[in-house]
Amino acid sequence: MKTIIVPSSLHLVMYQKLLKEYSNTIDVQVLSLNSFLYDHSEQELNILYQYQKKGESLRDSNTYKNSFNDLTFLKSCLSFIRFCKLYNVKDFPEHTQKDKDLKELLLSIYSIETKEDHIKPIIDFQSVYILHKPYNDIEMKWILFLLENGAQFIDKKTQTNFHYHSMANPKKEAQWICQSIIEKNYNACDCMIFTSQESENQVLAQMLDQYNIPYTFLKKTINSFILDEFNSVFSWIQEKTLSSFLNMIQLLYPEIYKDMNAYYTSFPDSIYPSFHLEKIEYEKNYLIEETDFLYLKNAESNIKQWFLDHDFLLHLTMNDFVSICEIIQNHHINPSIEDIKAYQYVQDCYKQSFDYLKDPFLLIQYLKQSSLTQSVKEIKGVCISSLNDCNGIRPHCFIMSANAKNFPSIVIHKDIFNENYIQNTTLPSLQKRLSFQLQQLKDTLFQMEDCFISYAQSDYEGKTVEASNDIKEWIGKDASFIDVKESSNYEKTKLFISREQAKDLFFKDSIFSVSRLESFAKCPFYHYLKYGLHLREPKSVTEVSTKGTLFHSMLEHLTTIYHKDYIHVPLIEIEKIIKDEFSFFLKVYPNKKTWVEGQIIEYSQKIHRVLQQLSEFENSWHMNIKEQEYKILKKMEFEDMTLTFTGYIDRMDTSSTSFCIFDYKSSKKELRKENFQAGLSLQLLTYTIYIEENEHLKPVGCFYISLSSPFIQDEALHISYPKDNQKLGFVEPSNSNGLDEYNRQKIISGWNFDGFDIYIDSKEQFAIPKNTLSYEECKEQWDIIVNGLLKKMKEGDIQANHVENACMYCKFQRICRNNRKEVRQISFIEEEA
Ligand code: SF4
Known part of the structure; x- marks a missing residue:
């Protein structure tokens, strides 16, 4: 019987070759070097645990005593011991203290048996054939040994x-x-x-x-989550933290994970929830939307119900292996062959660690580093x-x-x-x-x-x-x-949906918010995810600070009570109103008390500052605040449909004949003609057109009011360089340039139309670009732009072709990934021309 030594992954390739050349494989056995030599199925993890145990008996002064808890270190020891056993090396250097420490540890583990202690007797070297391949330095010992004793390489003697x-x-x-x-x-x-x-x-x-x-x-890499699932439970048992708990839940109880993730993101203080939301009813406020509150409350109730059947998870130990196996099995009602292999592997590892399970750390690390592969069957x-x-x-x-x-x-x-x-x-x-x-x-x-x-x-x-x-x-x-030419077939995935699907997804209820249209112009894929598939954008609690909703609501609140005198409201009053605003928030998030206290101070000062900035405008502006949070419902015919555009006007000022629209923004925003014509800035002009058509007043302008406090660089000190005998010194600037600069910032920007100058003493506080349109042009172009956008939407455009900066704060970045492409914003007006 001939023996051919070939790595196990190549056995099938070798058998195929033998069958092709000799039509049969009788009289031939194909073996890997390992199975040819060793008569022992080794339990590597058990050896590593034994090494770890031996490490405890090393002298305390041994530098490597603590390294025995590290899996990589233990594996290095095992690999070196194998090498030494092959060459029968039992004597180790002791020139330095490091050598002496290593010698102590090597001698302490040398006697622990490895497969090198169980070599099969080789009877007939002449019938052994070895495949040429790059053997490593451990295999070298055996290849040379076999060749010296009469084995031979399979040589093809070919011209390469x-x-x-x-x-x-x-x-x-x-x-x-x-x-x-x-x-x-x-x-x-x-x-x-x-x-x-x-x-x-x-x-x-x-x-x-x-x-x-x-x-x-x-x-083939074994494609199964079983290893990760067991490991998630072992990790939870080893360290009972919220992150190990959530990791286990995500893998084993995905049906409750979404609720838990949302709930624990808001209330991360304890694994067993306080269930306080069930006692709270929603109160109208500007920080927490009712839908968000109800979502959390519902999540809390689902979690409470879930814990009735699963609270045993909180008390699991490594001795509960049978229960752990049951959890995993319940999660795989129809396991694949790969799942079963992975399951058996974990069971085997558990058995190998059985005597050492007081500390499962090594087992966990071992499973984490295990990459299960299997040779293919065909x-x-x-x-x-x-x-x-x-x-x-x-x-x-x-x-x-x-x-x-x-x-x-x-x-x-x-x-x-x-x-x-x-x-x-x-x-x-x-x-x-x-x-x-x-x-x-x-x-x-x-x-x-x-x-x-x-x-x-x-x-x-x-x-x-x-x-x-x-x-x-x-x-x-x-x-x-070689300059390889791109295959014409190899293209980025094209994202598209049919016209029918687009109609079903985007035009089902015929109601559009203006911001939705703008989002389509920015990125059709974002629009598809948010308004077609209705994916929720992940939000964190602290996002209230960036949303600007509070600024917004404060201005509304103040103008409703104090009208044009709102700019004189003292800081203490602002602080009180903000505190009230946060009262419901604190009921929901009692764990955020310190953060809220900081926010109240910060917001009060920022709002006070914005009021000071607005005072110059209010003093020279001669219209009155007529409406706030005014809902529009603008109808439009598109093909065979009647569409309704909705939105809220933050503030509308009027005189007996005219009106002006204001929109609060939490960051600085400009109304640029090219953005309007590309459909990216439709909001102000949609509102203006709606009021002009419905209230029969004359539009004199539409503006953004920026509620952000811009960062201004100021000089803290001048350095005065020495003249003659004077010393180098520092001089404080005589007046604060930064504050002046801050006050010079124009926080109101937008477009004005005919008649605007009648209502303002000085246009100083307004940032109005040179290149704008008359109201009549706006109205005419609005129709073309909106029709253009709706047409694209109806054709099923969902490409991730975004305009500049659209992705910066987009929460869907992980979904579109490689399909993203920045494109130049198109003008529907140019196209039309
Ligand atoms: S990340 Fe950019 S391309 Fe992707 S969905 Fe968001 S805006 Fe569109």
């Missing part, structure tokens, strides 16, 4: 055709490989691709799919494997990403047992190990009939990548650059 090229980026590299397979008319079953990074696999798979080339990844087309297993079983081989960093891939010890340390032991020298590894890789390349080696000149971040010197030396030439 080398092709060595570079491309602009990794995507083009994958594309070039696919194009080469097609152009050279290779049978996919004769090709192999070797990759050095898992991250390449996704792009490669997409490209092979695009070119319709069948393929198989020889190592192969088709091109086989894809890692560069570490590259081989010449198939004639046409592609080696990807063969740059200076990845190629040659050789093992150099860098951890605590590094090459400096190794050179003081009787283990094989670095030179011997390196030359063995390089020779293996080189011999492997020369087993291939066609060897295509490639690398991308820059990575995904655009960083330059260097070529490998070894390849150049071995094959005697530099890589030639």
